[in-house]
Amino acid sequence: MDAxxxxxxxxxxxxxxxxxxxxxxxxxLLDQIGDRWSMLLLAALAGGPKRFSALARAVPDISxxxxxxxxxxxxxxxxxxxxxxxxxxxxVTYSLTPLGxxxxxxxxxxxxxxxxxxxxxxxxxAQAKKAA
Amino acid sequence: MDAxxxxxxxxxxxxxxxxxxxxxxxxxLLDQIGDRWSMLLLAALAGGPKRFSALARAVPDISxxxxxxxxxxxxxxxxxxxxxxxxxxxxVTYSLTPLGxxxxxxxxxxxxxxxxxxxxxxxxxAQAKKAA
DNA sequence: TCCATAAGTCTCTATCTGAGACTTAGTCTA
DNA sequence: TAGACTAAGTCTCAGATAGAGACTTATGGA
Numbered sequence: 008m009d010a011x012x013x014x015x016x017x018x019x020x021x022x023x024x025x026x027x028x029x030x031x032x033x034x035x036l037l038d039q040i041g042d043r044w045s046m047l048l049l050a051a052l053a054g055g056p057k058r059f060s061a062l063a064r065a066v067p068d069i070s071x072x073x074x075x076x077x078x079x080x081x082x083x084x085x086x087x088x089x090x091x092x093x094x095x096x097x098x099v100t101y102s103l104t105p106l107g108x109x110x111x112x113x114x115x116x117x118x119x120x121x122x123x124x125x126x127x128x129x130x131x132x133a134q135a136k137k138a139a
Numbered sequence: 140m141d142a143x144x145x146x147x148x149x150x151x152x153x154x155x156x157x158x159x160x161x162x163x164x165x166x167x168l169l170d171q172i173g174d175r176w177s178m179l180l181l182a183a184l185a186g187g188p189k190r191f192s193a194l195a196r197a198v199p200d201i202s203x204x205x206x207x208x209x210x211x212x213x214x215x216x217x218x219x220x221x222x223x224x225x226x227x228x229x230x231v232t233y234s235l236t237p238l239g240x241x242x243x244x245x246x247x248x249x250x251x252x253x254x255x256x257x258x259x260x261x262x263x264x265a266q267a268k269k270a271a
Numbered sequence: 272t273c274c275a276t277a278a279g280t281c282t283c284t285a286t287c288t289g290a291g292a293c294t295t296a297g298t299c300t301a
Numbered sequence: 302t303a304g305a306c307t308a309a310g311t312c313t314c315a316g317a318t319a320g321a322g323a324c325t326t327a328t329g330g331a
Contacts, residue, residue, distance in 0.1 A: 011235070011243035015186025017250060022197060032257035033182075033250050037175040046169055054147025059278050065154060070320045075279065085263025095327050096277040103143070106259055111143035113252040116245040118149060118165050125164035127238055131217025191309050202289045207310065227296050228308035 039084060044069055044077045046114060049103070052087065053111050056102035086110060171216060176201055176209045178246060181235070184219065185243050188234035218242060 008016075021031050028034050040046070044066070051057065051065045063074055078101060081087040086107035092098040103111075140148075153163050160166050172178070176198070183189065183197045195206055210233060213219040218239035224230040235243075 010247045011185045011240045014182055014243045014247050018182045018186055026199060032253045036253040036257065037178055041175045041178060043169040043173045046173060050146055050150045053143045054150055067158060083264055083267040084260050099278060106256060108143045109256065110252060111146045113248040115142045115146050116248040120242060120245040121164045121168040124238060124241065128216050132215055135215040231309060
């Protein structure tokens, strides 16, 4: 059974359970960490702990607001650890928890797909634009 | 080299290239298909072609507006094929293209992670709430 | 003396999302 | 024969969300 068929079968199962946001793991996690900033920040932290300002520099066009918000959410969900040094000015370091590190595998799968098929997507978009 | 280290190394590379939305495959694709509806619709279509109304039923709380919009975007990016039967009322069937099917693998990786670690995330959230 | 720094918060505005009415034309129902 | 229903959307309006940029605090450097 190929991945596509397996995925299709799984989707049927979720549907049977109502695809509820609370109970369906996939719905729930897609709603929370299935946005561009979460994934990008997890990738940024995969290389090792980083401070708030280092993350802001690492992901240039995220606003401070979204950076704070996303990190807090990842912390609450147990993927990221926040370590505050009570100096003045405060020094805050973010790192992946073991749970966060376990996410690197699937995320890497996504990343590899993106790098492999990016050209095809760009080509498809160009075709679509020409046809329009 | 484990996935986490590999991912960290890749992120360094992207950073070196400026993490530009146009040129960086990962940024670009996360921005486009890295939202809950895209992933959910791709999973819904993994099992086979579906009509518009079937998709609307399959993903209960997506609005028609987002359903249309997301499908169009996936079509433009070459992941989904849209087939219109010019009857009245029109009958429109959506299916995955080969490119779309190739995405099932990585997506399945994500899904498996979600199912495996959902309990841990729920537990982490409960702890966080208790601490607050 | 004035600026810069770290890690945010706050406010205001711009953008995005969702809910729900409306469309077309043929078939089904009363 | 009138009215209802269907499919696959589009359109508008209100509400939610994201981003830009000012502000904070205490300290060290030019």
